[in-house]
Amino acid sequence: KQEVTQIPAALSVPEGENLVLNCSFTDSAIYNLQWFRQDPGKGLTSLLLIQSSQREQTSGRLNASLDKSSGRSTLYIAASQPGDSATYLCAVTGGGADGLTFGKGTHLIIQP
Amino acid sequence: SQTIHQWPATLVQPVGSPLSLECTVEGTSNPNLYWYRQAAGRGLQLLFYSVGIGQISSEVPQNLSASRPQDRQFILSSKKLLLSDSGFYLCAWSRWVDTQYFGPGTRLTVL
Numbered sequence: 001k002q003e004v005t006q007i008p009a010a011l012s013v014p015e016g017e018n019l020v021l022n023c024s025f026t027d028s029a030i031y032n033l034q035w036f037r038q039d040p041g042k043g044l045t046s047l048l049l050i051q052s053s054q055r056e057q058t059s060g061r062l063n064a065s066l067d068k069s070s071g072r073s074t075l076y077i078a079a080s081q082p083g084d085s086a087t088y089l090c091a092v093t094g095g096g097a098d099g100l101t102f103g104k105g106t107h108l109i110i111q112p
Numbered sequence: 113s114q115t116i117h118q119w120p121a122t123l124v125q126p127v128g129s130p131l132s133l134e135c136t137v138e139g140t141s142n143p144n145l146y147w148y149r150q151a152a153g154r155g156l157q158l159l160f161y162s163v164g165i166g167q168i169s170s171e172v173p174q175n176l177s178a179s180r181p182q183d184r185q186f187i188l189s190s191k192k193l194l195l196s197d198s199g200f201y202l203c204a205w206s207r208w209v210d211t212q213y214f215g216p217g218t219r220l221t222v223l
Contacts, residue, residue: 004155034211043202044156044214089156097144099158099171100212 002027006090006103014111015082021075021106023090028071031095035064035075038087038105047088048075080110114139118203118215125222131176131190133218135203138184143205145186146212147178151199162186198222 003026013019023033032051036044048057048064050073056065063076077084087107091100115138125131137143147159158171160178168178175194179187186203203215 036214041200041217041219043216044204046211046213049211091156097161097163097169097208099146099148099161100156101158102156104155 002030002092002094002101004090004092004101004103006088006106008106009104010107010109012109012111013080015080017080018076018078019080019108021077021088021090021108023073023075023103025071025073025092025101027094028068029094030068030092031098033064033066033073033090033092034100035062035073036089036091038089040087044089082110082112084108085110114205114213116203116205116213116215118201118218120218121216122219123221125193125220127195127222128192131188131193131197131220133188133201133203133220135186135188135215136184137205140184140205140207142183143207145180146204146206147186147188148202148204149199150202150217156202160188193222195222 005024007022030052034049035047037047038044050057050066052068061078066073087105089105091102093100117136145162148156150156160170162168162180165180176190198221201218204212206212
């Protein structure tokens with residue numbers, strides 16, 4: 001059974017810092033990995049999707065990397081802003097119509 | 113563009129009462145549809161998924177059921193709610209193994 005772990009569970013940093021969120025998964029036979037953002041009481045917003053054949057994806061100040069063989073992914077946020085404060089979730093899927101297996105998330109606070 | 117709707121947004125129900133949550137998708141056809149639950153202190157858990165009308169797969173044994181009466185409509189139901197059914201319910205859609213897109217969610221409190 002696939003398990004996804006995210007470290008740290010919570011993170012508070014001053015505005016402007018670059019930061020890294022970590023995600024690990026136990027079964028390397030994944031089809032893709034997604035990073036999501038969740039604001040309090042809201043649904044999920046997809047940030048980046050990395051196919052299993054890819055090493056990284058970038059969108060603006062966000063960069064996600066994937067090391068499938070070691071079961072790890074990182075989300076790099078450059079020049080953090082207070083608006084980046086949210087919970088960041090990592091999820092993997094095995095393919096087909098499979099649903100996503102999620103980690104418990106990293107609760108991020110960017111201090112102005 | 114595609115849009116996903118969920119209602120109601122919030123719901124407070126007594127233990128033992130029935131439940132019906134609805135999810136609809138606009139702007140696409142034959143989507144894969146999913147129900148997830150986010151309980152306090154726990155991660156998002158997949159409850160059901162559907163690849164077509166009348167086709168439902170359940171991931172975990174539970175007090176809930178799902179139905180897909182139309183191509184873009186997904187319903188989550190219960191005959192008798194339990195306290196443990198409280199949580200934030202999210203519906204999502206995707207095109208096969210593409211990105212999953214989530215709805216705004218329904219906050220269910222069972223008292």
